[in-house]
Amino acid sequence: MGERAALHSVERPDPELLGFLASARDAPLGELEFDVLAWLITHWFKVGRPSSGRLSATFGDLARSLYGRKGGGTQYELIRNALDNLYAVSLDLVLVKDGPDGPALKGSRRKRIIQTLEVRDPDASALPSAGGGVEVELATWLVQQLDARTITALSWSVIRKLSGVSKRLAVYLAAHDADFSPITRHTERYTAELDDALYEELGVTASRDRQRRATVARALARIAKHDGRYSSLSVEPAGGSFVLRAERPIEGVLLPLPTAE
Numbered sequence: 337m338g339e340r341a342a343l344h345s346v347e348r349p350d351p352e353l354l355g356f357l358a359s360a361r362d363a364p365l366g367e368l369e370f371d372v373l374a375w376l377i378t379h380w381f382k383v384g385r386p387s388s389g390r391l392s393a394t395f396g397d398l399a400r401s402l403y404g405r406k407g408g409g410t411q412y413e414l415i416r417n418a419l420d421n422l423y424a425v426s427l428d429l430v431l432v433k434d435g436p437d438g439p440a441l442k443g444s445r446r447k448r449i450i451q452t453l454e455v456r457d458p459d460a461s462a463l464p465s466a467g468g469g470v471e472v473e474l475a476t477w478l479v480q481q482l483d484a485r486t487i488t489a490l491s492w493s494v495i496r497k498l499s500g501v502s503k504r505l506a507v508y509l510a511a512h513d514a515d516f517s518p519i520t521r522h523t524e525r526y527t528a529e530l531d532d533a534l535y536e537e538l539g540v541t542a543s544r545d546r547q548r549r550a551t552v553a554r555a556l557a558r559i560a561k562h563d564g565r566y567s568s569l570s571v572e573p574a575g576g577s578f579v580l581r582a583e584r585p586i587e588g589v590l591l592p593l594p595t596a597e
Contacts, residue, residue, distance in 0.1 A: 363424035367499060368402075372418045373449065375401050376472060377482060378492045385483060389451070389474035398470075402496065412468070416455065419470060423453040451475050488513060494563045502555035504538050506563065509582055516584065523567065524586050527579045530571065534580070549578055556580070 375398065379391055399411045430444040454471035474482075481487065488510045498506055509526070516524040528534060535548050538555075542548045549571050556569035568583040 360425050360427050362426050363421040365421065365425060367503065368414060368418045369421050369425075370503075371402055371496065372398070372415065373422055374490060374492065374495060376474065377487075380474060380479075380482065387479065387483070389476065389479040391472045391474070392469060393472075394469040401492070404496075419450075419453060419455070419472070423448075423450045425449060447477050448475050449478060491563065494559075497562045498558060500555075501538050501540060501551055502558040505552070505555045506559050508538065509559075516582070518586060519583070522586055523583055526582045527574070529574075530578045530580055545578075552580060556582075 376391060379393065380386070380389070383391065395412050395415060398415050402415070403411060425448070427447045427449065428444060429447055450472055452471070452473040456468045456470070488507075490507065490510050495503060495506060512526055512528075516526045518524045530549060530552060535552075538552065540548045540551050542551055553571045556571065560566055560569045566582055566584045568581070570581050571578055572581050573579075
């Protein structure tokens with residue numbers, strides 16, 4: 337996501353992802369694809385979590401949610417391409433189970449994110465005022481995982497205002513929601529060392545440590561501006577290195593999943 341070119345192949349070795357090691361291939365994946373998928377999942381909750389996974393929306397709905405306004409032909413093309421990329425991408429899910437000698441691979445499955453995609457072009461729509469639209473069917477495995485709520489809740493109103501490193505950092509913090517620990521009766525904290533692995537995960541490409549820390553600090557400040565759940569987001573020295581430090585009130589940190597409108 338962000339200023340880097342969209343990737344055609346993504347690998348994420350994460351045994352906590354449904355017990356799988358996952359990689360994605362076959363289509364470019366970038367920030368817009370993430371936003372469109374996040375919007376579709378949020379919309380799925382809002383329309384009552386249909387077991388079929390089928391969703392419908394106009395391009396105007398998508399453009400207003402993604403850009404804050406209905407937009408025109410350029411936005412339509414960007415959204416259309418992002419939907420095409422999401423439909424084309426496949427996930428290789430390799431089952432991992434703990435064994436006596438450590439994690440062991442137990443087979444693999446290839447899955448799609450979107451099972452069907454139907455597009456009504458704006459100029460061919462039966463209702464021109466609707467600006468065309470899409471019918472999407474989320475993959476069965478994804479619907480099952482969403483219905484079981486084995487997911488991290490993200491605030492769409494916050495995510496849509498972020499980009500690049502700040503968006504990746506917001507997702508990173510949300511993914512570590514369970515790793516916050518109490519430091520007082522009213523406050524809990526999460527810290528992570530700013531090392532090469534974390535910089536790579538966040539997409540920070542500056543060569544000097546000072547520049548990389550400054551990039552993270554700016555991203556944290558942007559998150560703090562739009563996400564009131566955190567009482568403090570900062571980069572702090574710790575021993576001979578630096579850490580990312582996030583603090584929030586213990587009460588009121590719950591971010592509910594969307595409900596039907």
